[in-house]
Amino acid sequence: MRNAVVLGAGIGGLLAAGALSRHFEQVVVLDRDQIPDTPVSRVGVPQGPQVHAVMKRGELAIENILPGFRGRLAAAGGTSLRVGLDFRVFEGGGWHPRRDLGFTLSSQTRALLEQVIRERLLANGNVTLRQRQRFRGLTSTAGGVVTGVAFEGEGAEEISADLVIDAMGRGSPIPDWLARNGYGEAPSVATGIDLYYSTILFHVPERWRGEPWCLVLRATAPDQVRGATVVSIEDDRWLLSMVSRFDDRPPTTVPDCLTFLEGLESPEIYERIRHAEPAAKARRFHIPESRVRFFERMPGYPRGLLPLGDVIGTFNPLLAQGMSIAAIHAETLGETLIKNVDAAGGLDLDGLASDYMPAVSALSHRAWSTGAYVDHLYPRTGGERPANFEAYHHFRKALRRAMEADPEIHRRAIRVAQMLDPSSVLPRDRILAEFGSEGA
Ligand SMILES: Cc1cc2nc3c(=O)[nH]c(=O)nc-3n(C[C@H](O)[C@H](O)[C@H](O)COP(=O)(O)OP(=O)(O)OC[C@H]3O[C@@H](n4cnc5c(N)ncnc54)[C@H](O)[C@@H]3O)c2cc1C
Incomplete structure (x- = not known):
């Protein structure tokens, strides 16, 4: 197979490109953003400055797609946390017991994670990244098979493709494009979570240097709405995300942040942060809802186009599932490609879609439901309560x-x-x- 095009160079798009690069001669990744050379946040991923934890399963999926990733992340400053010892969770009104649970997690900014994945991906010689290219539309045959992508950057252009992946995240323009072009709309389910994040970066005080840790404090619903996560990241910094819901907004100044932390259900996070100096201003993010779309139930979803990552499902970020689910989607893409390529190198697009779409949608639906169970402990949450x-x-x-x-x-x-x-x-x-x- 010759060309695959991936729309979006976020976590999902980069990993999809990694999976595709084993099967296609050329993989082109397009993104509307200017992609930085250093680990800094970018406009196209506005949620990027908030705490972004990768689950162990997600880390393994990334390593599976891009071997050597974990070593590169550690070398670039990813901090290793022993789960149960350095990484601790407050839930249901108390901290989980302090025990070594036998594995580690890596912690870093989302920007560093993305940069390491990007650099490792581009070491695969058949992947090209084209930045400052905005999606305009799909090109297709009269029979509804996608033949390529139209986009605009310095000029308007088209690129042909045997397969196109939509990894343009929660705001992907493709669902609208499909509706405008007569393909209809994907059925979906949503939970109105009305969640607010506010994140501040701190310098680690001298006395805590070299002691990586992460504390996750989950509010005890329905009486409490306030929670926080603080985590050691690269370059001797702590990233603090404070969260709340509905009418209660987490603060954006350091004095208000200390008051917020002091009032949490446990003082541990406050006790550390009160000694730290801020390294950057607060960044706030509102998440009105979590939603899963079932593209496989659309009668006319175009052949040769597959959705991936947040395009399929956005979750309650408190459960830190999104990037790991995107990584497992990309892994599933690789597995279903192996099944649907014949001995002569021909790709069965129908077989690929019917293996891939229900598998990834079930995965996203499960992740979405886990959040819905927690969210519906609050009576103000929108959407239907899960049956059981x-x-x-x-x-x-x-x-x-x-x-x-x-x-x-x-x-x-x-x-x-x-x-x-x-x-x-x-x-x-x-x-x-x-x-x-x-x-x-
Ligand atoms: C506040 C918050 C906290 C979160 N915390 C976590 C966490 O702790 N752990 C976790 O795993 N997940 C977390 N997530 C979820 C995580 O951010 C997403 O699940 C993840 O980024 C999905 O990756 P993606 O590649 O699908 O989309 P994205 O990473 O959003 O990437 C989409 C890409 O598409 C590009 N793009 C968009 N439109 C166009 C266009 N028209 N033309 C060309 N390019 C385009 C964008 O520039 C971007 O690069 C959090 C989300 C939020 C909102």
């Missing part, structure tokens, strides 16, 4: 108690949360029997 909401939360409470008492259940629960294992590894019946009542 009460049973789900009864089990979550029992699991939280079991994690305190049983190190093996704790280890398994965190591996499930990091998407390393399926939830079937948790002994559900035993957890409910032993820890299902309040006094257990």
